[in-house]
Amino acid sequence: MTRIFKSITVLIVLLLNINKAYSQVTTVVDENGIIRWEPSGEEVKGFGVNYSAPFAHAYRSAEKLGLDIKAEIDKDLYHFSRLNFDLYRLHVWDTEISDAEGNLLENKHLDAFDYLLSELKKRKINFVITPIAYWGNGWPEPDEETPGFSNKYGKEGSLTNPKAIAAQQNYLTQFMNHVNPYTGIAYKNDPNLIAVEISNEPHHRGTPKEVKEFINKLAKAIRDSGSKKPVFYNVTHSVHLADTYFESDIQGGTFQWYPTGLGFKKEIPGNLLPNVNDYNIPFNNAIENNNAAKLVYEFDAADVNKSYIYPAMARSFREAGIQIGTHFAYDPSFLAYANTEYNTHYMNLNYTPHKALGHMIAGEIFHHTKLGEEQGTYPDNLKFGDFLIQYEDDLAVYNSAEKFIYTNSNSEKPEAISELREIAGHGSSEVIEFEGKGAYFLDKLDEGVWRLEVMPDPFLIQDPFGNNSLDKTLAVIKYNLNEMKIDLPGLAGNFEFKQINIPESKDQKAKGGAISVSPGTYILTAAGRDFEIENYKGDFRLKLDNFVAVEESVDRTYVLHEATNAAEANQSLSIDAEIVSNEEVTKAEIWFQNGNIYEAVQMNAENQYDYSAEVPQNLLIPGIFTYRIILETAEEKLTFPGKVSGSPENWDFYSEDVYATRIYDKSSFISLFDASMDADMVVHSWRPGNKIVPLNSIEDEFQVRLDELFSEDIENKNATPIYNYSFRFNFKKKIGARLPGDQKELIIKARNLKSGTEKLQVALLMENGSAFGKVIELGQDLKEIRIKLDELEPVRTVTLPRPYPGFLPYYFEHQNPQDFDLQMIEAIQFSIGPGIERENLQKSHEIGIVNVKLQ
Template identity: 50%
Template sequence: MKHPLIHYTFILASLLVTWLSTPSVAQKKSNTVYVDEQGVMRWGDSKKEVHGFGVNYTAPFAHAYRAAKTLNVDLEKAIDADVYHFARLGFDAYRVHVWDTEISDSLGNLLEGNEHLRLFDYMLMKMKARGMKLLITPIAYWNNGYPEPDGNTPGFAAKYGKADCLTNEGAIRAQENYLYQFLNHVNPYTKVAYKDDEDLVAFEISNEPHHDGTPASVTTFINRMVKAMRKTGCKKPIFYNISHSIQLADAYFKSDIQGGTFQWYPTGLGSQHEIQGNFLPNVDHYVIPFANAPGFKKIAKVVYEFDAADVGRSYIYPAMARSFREAGIQWATHFAYDPTFMAYANTEYNTHYMNLVYAPQKALSLKIASEVFHTVPLYKSYGRYPANAAFDGFRVSYEQDLAEVITDKKFFHTNTTTSPVPHPETLEEIAGAGNSNLVRYEGLGAYFLDRLEKGVWRLEILPDAIWVSNVFGKNSLKKEVAVLNTRAWPMAVTLPDLGSDFSVTALNDNNTYTTKASNNTFTILPGTYLLKERNSTASRKGDEKWKNIVLKEFSAPAAVLDKTYVLHTPPSEVKEAKALNVEASVVSASEPEAVELIVFGVGRPQTYAMKRDKGYRYVATIPGDQLNVGFLRYYITVKEKDAVHTYPSGLTGLPLQWDFYDDNAYQVPVVSNTNDLYLFNAITDARDVMRQWSKTSGLMPNGKPGDGEFVVNVEHLLNSDPENKNGEKIYDYSFRYTFARKIAARKDELPLRKKLIVKGRALNDRPCTLQVALVMNDGTAYGATVTLDPNATEATLNLNQLHPVKLVTLPRPYPSFLPYYFESSKQSPLNLSAVEALQFSIGPSIPATELDRKHGVAIESVRLE
């Protein structure tokens, strides 16, 4: 397959390259960051609070570096492109744990002239030119393999490993030597040593050290590292990770550090698929157990890594930023931004996915989070969810998969929104995806509008991004999980100072597209454009600097879609005699000649035209008289260039032709109106259960052909947290399944049901008490307990007997000291129309004398009657 990701359209005139790549060498010595007595980082000259928001980005190192070589990518150009996108997203902070193993030898000597180090220096120079500030972690302790096998690297980390690096005298001396040389290293592009770079605000000694020694030995180790760094003359704040092994918190506070670092993965890591449900309860509050410790109050706080891993939606990051500020965090950097050249495959960290081109709505959410971080005062609280879903012009909505900010000057949104914009005449920046009251756009890329002066705006539009596979799964550079497409789409821009018939002029190099607005509407391709009110005499060539970009800048991989994708997931089941709306995304280089639905229902096969609704979405309705109890089978056909392909297989030809050999149609069970409504079936749904990993839990056969049960057998209910040995003792093991998608076609039946029936059995030859709860889309849970016997049985709960119960934050967050239960700002009444998940808990109502015993259940199904 010809891959489009090697060719970039990022082109600048040589003069502009010089401007963007040459930072000022003369630096203000008075601007060194310091930490005041209240534990707040401040700028040396202005005394103002330091606060930065941005990303981790690893292009010069490890897998990303090797992927660039495999794909024959020029890494300098790739870095240029991504740093430009950082500017568009409003990032002003960068952090990375440097792969010391690639740039040092076993004695800790820095390998000057090393290609990884040179690229790192080049990247820092480019970030500085865009106004970004830097926080560097010189020691990673990682080898460079992940997700591939480790390579042979010369560094001390490869020789000793993380555990020995914390205790072995030879390893400690190597680190002292390395830190001294690293801070003294002079960036050849800026001619300034790291220790003296005014844009490098602080250092974090090492990445996630995981100490397990005595408090005194830990303090001594940290002080040796600090001493080696201070010996260079460096006066910048030095941070240390204090969110691991928190029983050693006092040892951290007694050391010579000026700050502590944290991370936040509120939805766990490594699910291998997109997880479903409302995760705003998971990010409601960043609770630090030792927040009131006197030593903690004197040090600055930063978050070096965060992400809502395996969440593909766009609503969550601004809520995380709000919680960070409430906790006193001054710096937060997402982990990790995918280099664009390899984002089509998401191989670097498949549990994360962040890129402006390939994940535009998520990236826009991060842009809004940056606005939150720079707007919300330190330690400001807005209460608990759902009361804090709207605050100071910001709003997050799980139901709409939407984050937005509306102020007098800025309007950013991640998805289609109907929110009114009170003062469009004062706006200076717009960024979005989908539609709003001001911009309507059918494409699937992000767009940006920047007001240059009255009646003159800069428009930037990125290509359509479509996820065609599981982006969080087992990935490979040989596999596309996301594709780009360049299609001309209608756009309507309604801004008071532009009028309705404005001009549209291409700015970016090699863009020859011409168009003009009529009644606010025009057809547009990806690129950068100048929009001018028809009477404006303003002149722009495109070479002009605008804030930290150049007007004509544009960066995106060449979008060459070489096949058509039909993206459609049939409903799990539908009701008889009820018309079924079928929706599919038909992703093609140009609009197909025809899209049809061929249905094998009652009588002869029926063909229905699928009409384009908007963008790539096509819809058709199967009449109710075609839906009898049984299995409905159908195909989707796409006609392009006089050829017809039939999906899901994509074979050439039509299903009614004699030699069409694919029998793998879309298939949907059609059930009687009197059928029970199954919320969970182990054999089909076990993969999507959110739980703490345990080798004794998972899907198991139950002796019936084609059937199974979800087994959970817990040796110890007490949650023993190795990172928080002195934490609260909670006796509970909970797991949750979100069924909203499963029952979407039958959701209207929920309010009609009266009983919840659990089919399962207890393990260990004795009964087990199990709490079963229905969880609503606002995080409110209603449940009750049932007792399962060792023999398979059905336990029934009347829905009117359910009462409020605690919601467990699942998947379990990291760091693991974060709250086990979510406490809502209000207790919503049970609304069956809003329920979307089942929560199972072993622990509630079990007598204290039984808590230390082994407990287990095997769940076959849960249904409503």
């Protein structure tokens, strides 16, 4: 017994010494509002993600799928390291790890979180922790009955009820004192903990005095644990209390950014760079006057499956003086096939490689651009430092002397190819030609020695932003042997390569720089260069023979193709499709029909997945041109759409599904908007009176009914009124292959739904975000109003969808040329407000729009 007691005593002393030693390395906020490492004084930098596997839906889903949550965490953290992330943030589901009095509960969720933090430390990834979320644990499912104070009091009660506040104080002190059993270090002493954000999005409704007292009580509870960590508070809600926040006992404010809103339920099209041109903080003086720091706790371009936007957001954050940031949220790999956790977000290295690499570049921006330095105004801010952003090609590039990172195929030349040490890419570039669809990474280990890691090929088979379920597969993964050609100094010609994540793989030789690689990890060596993994003494951050990726999930044949909506007679038209199958596709052809004209054309395979065929000119005559794609495998024929066995040549072929494209005469008008078909893709702020109303058997009307143009924002009571309600439709997909060029006028069929007249500004938006429009007058009678295109003048572009937080700029400020180019238009913007007399702005406004045409 005495021996056991002595052992326990020694262990306690050891843990105390460990905590004391670690507590000497910490962070502080200096007199200029900069987070710095102590004792070195170095500026803290960091970029990464939110990731919630230890809690709520993700944890429950792992249990349902029979998975080991810690093993799944390990897989995703490998990808964090692969993407060079060095920061992590999460709002902890306090409702799962506390009781109603705020006592910390030692349970499976806290254990998984402790494990996650310990593994982050091993990978040199720092973290910001938000101990209180105020959420239930259900989303997207119903909430469970949980023991915590948030469940008992709810968010509103937690902000005002004295018993709830006492519970939070108790919880915060216990939380910070908690010793992580995997590290032996208390949270309060963990050197990787940069800052503590008290709570997630509190939404205060109280007086400044009440709010300040609340914040100070919770900040004190954190410090009562002995913690010296900087305390941050969320300041992007109830921003009229900004002075109160920064006069409280905190060292910094936390910010969010959802520039495309949340929950559009489908992918948002168009150039969204105007939405991220500027992160303007109207209360920045309050921050500077109190020497406070700034960090971003969450950001994402929700409902956007593009890569270009994330580096642009990072640029704007750094311009705004924001020091570190974390994206929301990284999809656990075991859930990413279904995107059930947050269906308005979607990001994972294996499933969205282009977006993941966009975040990798964003991380470089956070590390290599000067805090607060202006990078210009759009479009001049798309090339800055070593960074390049292009909407047209969905491209972002980081091109420094030692690193070359790109999100899609490009022709950029490496800044200093002989000095390159790290390449990460998707698609092809001047140094890598690749036929696969996944990301790849090349890291120079020594002269003439590179490590190559190739991720599997992902295929998005459905829009990931809709109503999702674990039973609904949105994306699949394919392992294939793809050709890669490498053109790097020291690896010229017939270099040698070997797959090292599979034991006993054989040495192989490149042919003219070309190799065939399946997903895995390889060592590439110059001809005659010896290299043994066991003897490697370098500082590469990953184990050399590691490889982590989602397993193959293609279990049938998929044809990923969407018909062009419209085309013009006699113009060329190509049919492109991605074909992925668990069988070898031996033949792919298209059967066309337009009226009584029939043709069959074999599709050309550009690689193992990409197929195309030119439509015969004799089919490109006015009419509805239909077609099917027929595939042959060793076992069967399949017809698409519908994946129907057999082909139309069979007597018992029953499917009536076809792809269809409308072929128009060049002189016919171009439909830009039709309420009966396009209303669900209109981007607008919700109003209860907005709806679709049938007018007759062929026409519907998009009705907008507003009680007033401006209403007070409960989250920003001091906002300057903006008397404008705008909504937008991107018609790029609708007009298909038709190219505007000779049209002379815009025709709007619309009316005022009230007595008298109403003014409506109608504007065409170009791809660069510039808007050209005119105010028209609507009467009570439904009629067509014509605007000559040469009457259009520059007008203000509204950033739509409206962002979170709501204090961000309403209008897009740019330096685009003031020249209208009809061939560059992509959207139409309707605005109620411009031209309306001041005394009528706050009256009700009701309009109906049936269609808009270009003729």
